[in-house]
Amino acid sequence: MLPSDHVRLSHFLRYSLIVAHRNISRFLDRSDIRAKLGVDQHVPKTFSACSNVVGLAFNAAGDHLHSSMDYVGALLARRVRVLIYVGTYDWICNWIGNEAWTLALEWHGQNHFGALPLREWHVDGHVAGKTRSVHGLTFATVDAAGHMVRLSLSAISLLAFWADWVAWCVDFKVPYDKPTEALALIKRWLAREEL
Numbered sequence: 001m002l003p004s005d006h007v008r009l010s011h012f013l014r015y016s017l018i019v020a021h022r023n024i025s026r027f028l029d030r031s032d033i034r035a036k037l038g039v040d041q042h043v044p045k046t047f048s049a050c051s052n053v054v055g056l057a058f059n060a061a062g063d064h065l066h067s068s069m070d071y072v073g074a075l076l077a078r079r080v081r082v083l084i085y086v087g088t089y090d091w092i093c094n095w096i097g098n099e100a101w102t103l104a105l106e107w108h109g110q111n112h113f114g115a116l117p118l119r120e121w122h123v124d125g126h127v128a129g130k131t132r133s134v135h136g137l138t139f140a141t142v143d144a145a146g147h148m149v150r151l152s153l154s155a156i157s158l159l160a161f162w163a164d165w166v167a168w169c170v171d172f173k174v175p176y177d178k179p180t181e182a183l184a185l186i187k188r189w190l191a192r193e194e195l
Contacts, residue, residue, distance in 0.1 A: 024047075028047040029046070029047050069101060069104075072084075073106055076107045076108065076109065076137055077108065079136060081138070081192075082136060082137050082138070083186075083189050084098055084138070084139045084140070085140045085141070085142065086098045086141055086142070087142050087144070087145030087149040087178070088129070088141050088142065088145065089145060090146050090149070095141045098139070099139060099141075102137065107137070109134050109135030112134050112135060113132065113134050113135070116132045116133075116134060118131065118139075119131060119132070121140065121185075121194075123181050123184045127143060128178075128181040128185070129142045129143045129145075129181070129195075130143075133194070138195070140185060140189075142185065143181075144178065149181075149182055
């Protein structure tokens with residue numbers, strides 16, 4: 001890639017994230033979606049994915065970002081399965097850093113996990129990403145997915161209106177959320193199938 005290509009890609013990803021947040025706000029402010037979520041009618045339609053006011057209040061209270069590695073290790077010690085997933089185009093929570101902390105994580109399966117190479121996983125005959133999984137810890141990437149793949153998976157796995165969400169992603173042509181791959185990832189993981 002030429003330096004100018006990196007600049008264009010950076011602008012595209014930043015613009016796409018802004019558009020995605022705007023579209024998410026529109027989606028979550030829809031009356032039918034608010035009803036499915038059980039949002040009180042008196043709550044104004046002003047969903048915001050990020051709030052500087054809230055962020056500054058957390059910082060002022062000394063509540064900054066904290067590592068969750070110890071918690072993940074404790075979950076694994078109790079035999080609770082853990083899925084760590086990331087889009088390969090996510091420039092906020094990049095996949096290399098996520099893989100590195102899963103490899104550095106101290107837990108009963110650390111050596112076995114670290115000895116396994118990443119392998120491809122597929123959806124509809126196409127490479128969907130790479131994965132490594134052993135003793136309850138699964139790390140997976142979603143190729144060409146950005147930061148919003150997390151929201152796709154969260155919505156699909158936690159909310160009853162996942163079909164609306166996937167349709168919404170497709171309707172708005174969200175360029176790198178990969179809802180089909182995200183759905184395949186979470187369905188397989190929940191079913192305890194190999195990716």
